[in-house]
Amino acid sequence: MQKFVKKTFRHGVHFHDKKELSKGQATEVMPTPSDVFISVSQHIGAPSAVTVAPGDKVVKGQLIADAVGGLGCKVYSSVCGEVVEIVKKAGATGALSDHIHIRTDGSDETMTLPPMTSKDGAAIRQRIADAGIIGMGGAGFPTGVKLSPSKPVDTLIINGAECEPYITCDYRIMLEKTAGIVSGARYLAEACGVENVVFGVEDNKMDCVAALSEAGAKVVVLKKKYPQGAEKDLIFAVNGRKVPCGGLPMDVGVIVQNVATAYAAFEAVENNKPCYERVVTVSGGGVKQPKNLLVPNGTSYRDLLDYCGGASDDTVKIISGGPMMGFAVMDLGVTTTKTTGSVLALTKAEANLTMPTPCINCGRCARACPMSLMPMYIDFYTLAGDYDTAVKYGALNCFECGSCAYVCPARRAIVQSVRLCKQKIKERKK
Amino acid sequence: MEKLVLSGSPHIKAPRTTKSIMIDVCVALLPATVVGIVFFGLNALITMIISVVGAFAAELIWKMAFMRKNFRQFAAEFDFTSIVTGMLIGMNMPPLVDWYIPLIADFFAVWIVKMLFGGTGRNIVNPAIAGRVFVFLSFGIVAANGFVEPIVTGNGTFTDVVVAGSTPLGSLFMNGEFTATNMQLFLGTVPGCIGETSALALIVGGLYLVVRRVIDIRWPVIYIAVTGLLTVAIKGFDFTWFLPSILSGGLMLGAIFMATDYVTTPNTTWGNVIYFVALGVITAVLRCNNGTEVVSFAILLMNLVVPIIDKYIFPRPFGHVKQPKAKKQKAVKEGE
Numbered sequence: 001m002q003k004f005v006k007k008t009f010r011h012g013v014h015f016h017d018k019k020e021l022s023k024g025q026a027t028e029v030m031p032t033p034s035d036v037f038i039s040v041s042q043h044i045g046a047p048s049a050v051t052v053a054p055g056d057k058v059v060k061g062q063l064i065a066d067a068v069g070g071l072g073c074k075v076y077s078s079v080c081g082e083v084v085e086i087v088k089k090a091g092a093t094g095a096l097s098d099h100i101h102i103r104t105d106g107s108d109e110t111m112t113l114p115p116m117t118s119k120d121g122a123a124i125r126q127r128i129a130d131a132g133i134i135g136m137g138g139a140g141f142p143t144g145v146k147l148s149p150s151k152p153v154d155t156l157i158i159n160g161a162e163c164e165p166y167i168t169c170d171y172r173i174m175l176e177k178t179a180g181i182v183s184g185a186r187y188l189a190e191a192c193g194v195e196n197v198v199f200g201v202e203d204n205k206m207d208c209v210a211a212l213s214e215a216g217a218k219v220v221v222l223k224k225k226y227p228q229g230a231e232k233d234l235i236f237a238v239n240g241r242k243v244p245c246g247g248l249p250m251d252v253g254v255i256v257q258n259v260a261t262a263y264a265a266f267e268a269v270e271n272n273k274p275c276y277e278r279v280v281t282v283s284g285g286g287v288k289q290p291k292n293l294l295v296p297n298g299t300s301y302r303d304l305l306d307y308c309g310g311a312s313d314d315t316v317k318i319i320s321g322g323p324m325m326g327f328a329v330m331d332l333g334v335t336t337t338k339t340t341g342s343v344l345a346l347t348k349a350e351a352n353l354t355m356p357t358p359c360i361n362c363g364r365c366a367r368a369c370p371m372s373l374m375p376m377y378i379d380f381y382t383l384a385g386d387y388d389t390a391v392k393y394g395a396l397n398c399f400e401c402g403s404c405a406y407v408c409p410a411r412r413a414i415v416q417s418v419r420l421c422k423q424k425i426k427e428r429k430k
Numbered sequence: 431m432e433k434l435v436l437s438g439s440p441h442i443k444a445p446r447t448t449k450s451i452m453i454d455v456c457v458a459l460l461p462a463t464v465v466g467i468v469f470f471g472l473n474a475l476i477t478m479i480i481s482v483v484g485a486f487a488a489e490l491i492w493k494m495a496f497m498r499k500n501f502r503q504f505a506a507e508f509d510f511t512s513i514v515t516g517m518l519i520g521m522n523m524p525p526l527v528d529w530y531i532p533l534i535a536d537f538f539a540v541w542i543v544k545m546l547f548g549g550t551g552r553n554i555v556n557p558a559i560a561g562r563v564f565v566f567l568s569f570g571i572v573a574a575n576g577f578v579e580p581i582v583t584g585n586g587t588f589t590d591v592v593v594a595g596s597t598p599l600g601s602l603f604m605n606g607e608f609t610a611t612n613m614q615l616f617l618g619t620v621p622g623c624i625g626e627t628s629a630l631a632l633i634v635g636g637l638y639l640v641v642r643r644v645i646d647i648r649w650p651v652i653y654i655a656v657t658g659l660l661t662v663a664i665k666g667f668d669f670t671w672f673l674p675s676i677l678s679g680g681l682m683l684g685a686i687f688m689a690t691d692y693v694t695t696p697n698t699t700w701g702n703v704i705y706f707v708a709l710g711v712i713t714a715v716l717r718c719n720n721g722t723e724v725v726s727f728a729i730l731l732m733n734l735v736v737p738i739i740d741k742y743i744f745p746r747p748f749g750h751v752k753q754p755k756a757k758k759q760k761a762v763k764e765g766e
Binding site for chain 1: 433434435436437438439440441442443444446447448450451507509548549550551552692693694695697698744745746747748749750751
């Protein structure tokens with residue numbers, strides 16, 4: 001086997017990745033559910049404006065909500081059927097937003113975007129915005145906006161690190177859609193006008209590395225360590241540049257895109273297909289048959305889990321996203337979005353259900369923090385109400401990867417403290 | 431799946447808990463304790479038992495009487511820290527010490543030093559060291575009496591009682607006499623406190639902690655090396671002092687188990703370097719100057735300095751932009 005230099009960042013945590021549960025499962029197409037609830041607020045910008053009314057017939061790939069504002073994003077129907085109503089519903093984070101309820105009628109009519117006349121950078125950028133593509137790694141930043149940076153960039157990094165445990169959706173598409181991802185990455189590069197495209201893949205996915213290299217992509221092998229896929233740490237590992245505090249990757253001339261985003265870009269440019277479905281990993285100890293599924297947007301978690309044999313009785317937590325940064329959901333009626341990479345059912349043995357005990361100052365959190373912060377002091381001062389001191393120890397630089405809380409032997413809820421501190425600082429600024 | 435738990439991320443946890451760390455420390459202290467009991471006999475065993483039970487009782491009484499917790503609550507949150515304190519106090523006692531001395535040390539350590547400051551994790555100095563120093567200063571000759579020759583060489587009875595100052599460390603630094611061979615010091619067949627004489631057993635325990643990733647091997651090594659080398663330097667670069675100075679007295683016990691206590695050490699790498707080098711310097715200088723054992727006092731002193739070290743030494747965040755640059759830009763803007 002070819003030898004690679006494994007690159008990485010400072011600190012971070014090592015753990016068992018639990019990917020073997022769903023790693024071997026080839027992506028299956030999920031049968032269309034009877035009802036879907038498509039959120040109009042899947043991205044980080046303003047909620048999209050609904051363009052359909054109850055009673056309208058829609059088909060797969062039809063525009064149902066239009067972009068609003070600079071960070072807006074178009075939403076397309078993922079099924080054929082009739083719009084029943086527009087309801088306010090809680091998403092994975094618990095925040096209420098408008099959902100378009102569509103009852104499917106079983107037909108399989110598909111609408112595509114008009115074919116592209118030219119394939120230059122501006123046209124591709126326009127197409128990606130039109131297709132409603134957003135960052136599919138989890139942040140949900142509209143890709144069209146990200147591809148028009150205000151500063152000169154020279155490198156596009158395609159993020160295939162997938163450092164969260166359990167999740168295998170990126171792994172599967174890297175294996176199954178290698179050619180699509182590589183040409184999608186090329187389109188993305190053209191859209192932002194850079195030559196240098198690098199894939200970053202962790203060393204627990206060596207088969208993906210081999211497949212991508214074979215398809216002609218430049219791959220950097222990264223050490224398996226959490227949070228390797230975090231933008232700033234990924235950039236440092238790949239080309240040694242440090243994104244300044246409070247800055248963006250483009251400040252050091254880099255743009256980072258997820259592999260799923262690259263594939264969506266390929267579909268939009270080559271096949272004129274808007275973004276309305278994605279691969280979702282359904283895994284965890286509570287799932288009878290872990291699977292990787294191609295799921296239409298708006299499928300409820302209940303349908304997903306039922307298709308995988310249902311959640312077992314000892315399931316205590318349902319998580320949207322990875323176990324380190326994902327959200328625990330309160331009911332199974334929550335639906336998937338473009339950013340849902342996985343739905344996990346964790347059993348009592350796997351999930352963290354402990355209560356915090358006093359901090360013993362062991363310093364494990366500081367040694368784990370990829371941002372070199374002092375989590376124990378952030379926690380201490382935030383709980384004491386001294387937010388300024390918490391900021392001095394770096395509360396605002398934290399991106400909530402959860403490494404500190406993961407290693408904490410006293411089970412301190414450090415990430416929650418950081419969120420509280422950020423919230424309080426935000427309130428004060430108003 | 432009737433009830434779903436809702437909580438913030440992360441949703442998985444490393445298996446390590448405070449309790450498991452403290453149990454590891456107890457296990458690591460066992461070799462030295464067993465060696466001490468074998469060498470010093472039944473009296474040492476009784477002292478150890480009084481000390482451990484005393485520390486446990488102190489925490490139990492405090493939590494149940496003053497914090498109004500029932501036994502089940504106490505058991506649920508019991509994290510073995512007071513057992514570690516009790517073991518360390520016992521190991522720091524001479525084998526024939528009066529029975530109430532370790533008990534007083536226990537109660538002082540757990541009540542005054544730990545609980546009054548807020549319990550586990552909030553003590554400003556190491557409870558075990560504070561307890562030991564408290565009884566040694568308060569009871570003077572009573573607490574410092576009771577050193578015996580170990581059973582393997584003497585017979586472990588009262589006729590063998592030697593006074594403080596004629597442990598190998600005392601005679602070494604007071605009179606400059608080498609009363610024990612390095613091998614004796616290494617194995618522990620010399621008079622001394624119950625748990626401090628056998629460097630071998632302490633190193634075995636220390637390596638266990640290193641393997642279990644409870645402590646970082648760099649810190650005790652820095653402390654011991656600085657002490658040894660500085661002693662050599664003070665004594666005119668006479669390298670015969672190196673091994674006796676690091677093997678005798680409470681240095682091994684202090685460096686491996688007491689100076690590395692999480693609560694009272696700095697949180698950063700460079701903070702720890704300063705802390706342990708300073709410990710080594712204080713220990714070596716005071717030993718050569720006073721001719722008595724000062725490891726406890728050195729650790730106690732440096733414990734109090736830790737908050738200051740932590741206040742000024744903390745890492746810059748990843749991608750930190752240096753402050754002067756920002757100031758310059760401001761100045762330029764203001765100039766405009």
